[in-house]
Amino acid sequence: MSQPSSWPLPTGSSRIVLPLELTEHLARHPLSKHFYPLAYGHYLEATGHRVKRSMHTDHLLIFCHRGSGHYRVETAQGTQFGSLNAGQLLLLPAGLPHAYQADAETPWSIYWTHFSGSESARCMDILGLAPNQFVLTLDNWRSLLPNVTDLLNLQHQRWQRQRAVRAATLLQSLFAQLPDLASQAQQAQDFDLLALERFMQDNSHRNLDLADFARVAGLSRFHFAKKFKTVTGTSPMRYFNELKIKLACQQLDSSTDTVRTIAQSLGFDDPYYFSRLFKKVMGLAPSAYRDSHQGHN
Structure with missing residues (x-):
């Protein structure tokens, strides 16, 4: 494990380093082996x-969550410098040499793991960061605080295996919320989903x-696909095809057009491909959907 800093802890700050026996247990346990903490803490006004x-x-x-700091990351493309301000998240992947520090005039207060x-x-990858992008801005990040508090409060209890697993599941829950909290800020910066x-x-x-x-979004295909999935939870092409299937359902409900005609009206030259896609999305073929809906009516 990369050694956490030895910054002297004032009142109100905390640093928890899980014992090796517990991290080895987390690496084997079915609820934690995919994603688990090695160390975590909270530094308040971390001067120096x-x-x-x-x-x-x-x-x-x-x-x-308060103040600011600075970071440097060594990538294959060169050295990248940046600042971290209140409401922003810095993610440093394994394998990249780096340095970071609190601002001298407005030292940061940070949660870290x-x-x-x-x-x-x-x-x-679920955060949708572009290559060599290390900072994410969060909206409404205070909604994370109950889980953060629960995670930090575990330090006041005797460490046991079940509490280590609890720490892992809390961290997993926190991480799973990040795309939703980042989506509005990232969406505003990158593309207009409604448009x-x-x-x-x-x-x-x-x-x-x-x-x-x-x-249309003004982005590269790679960057757009990652950002789109972060915002919507699915790929652009799947989103577009599911929209077409919804429109197909409307036509099947309200018209007597053939399946071939409806497929062609939605840009599908191959009616058999359209039928397969329709069944994959809706669970039944277009003709069966029409029959079942008319029978229900």
Whole structure:
């Protein structure tokens, strides 16, 4: 594990380093082995707090809720510098040399955790960060505080295996909330989802691809796809196809058009592909959907 800082702890600050026996247990337990904490804590007005690591063996998350700080990350493309302000999250993946420190005039107050697990790298991916993007701005981050408080309060109890698993599940819950809290801020910065939905609706008769949507959003295909999934929880093409299936249901309900005609009106040249997609989304074929709905009416 990358050693946490030895910054002297004043009243109100805390630092918890899980014993090796417990982290080894977490690495095997079915509820925690994918994602678990190695150490975590809360530093208040951390004057003089600074860390430099040439080797980094686990993942690190730092959330600043007051004040500010600065970071440096060594990537394959070169050195990247940045600042971390209140309401922002810094995520440093394993393997990247880095340094960070509290601002001299407005030292940060931070929650932090070192974490690992068999799926920890993939968990980082759910945040939708672009390559060499390390900072995420959170909206309404105070909704995380009950779980954060529960996690920190575990330090006042005798560490046992079940409490270590509890710490892991609390951290997993916190991490799972981050995409929702980041989505509004990231959406405002990157693309207008409502405008994109209108574009999809207006062009539901066309056979569009990822490049078309990325162009409307003004982003690269890779960056757009990651941001879109962060905001919506699904891929752009699946979102577009499911929109088309909803429109197909409306036509099946309100018209006597053939399945082939409806498929063509929604940009599907192959009615058999359309029928397979419809069944995948709705659970039954278009003709069966129409029959069941008419029978219900």
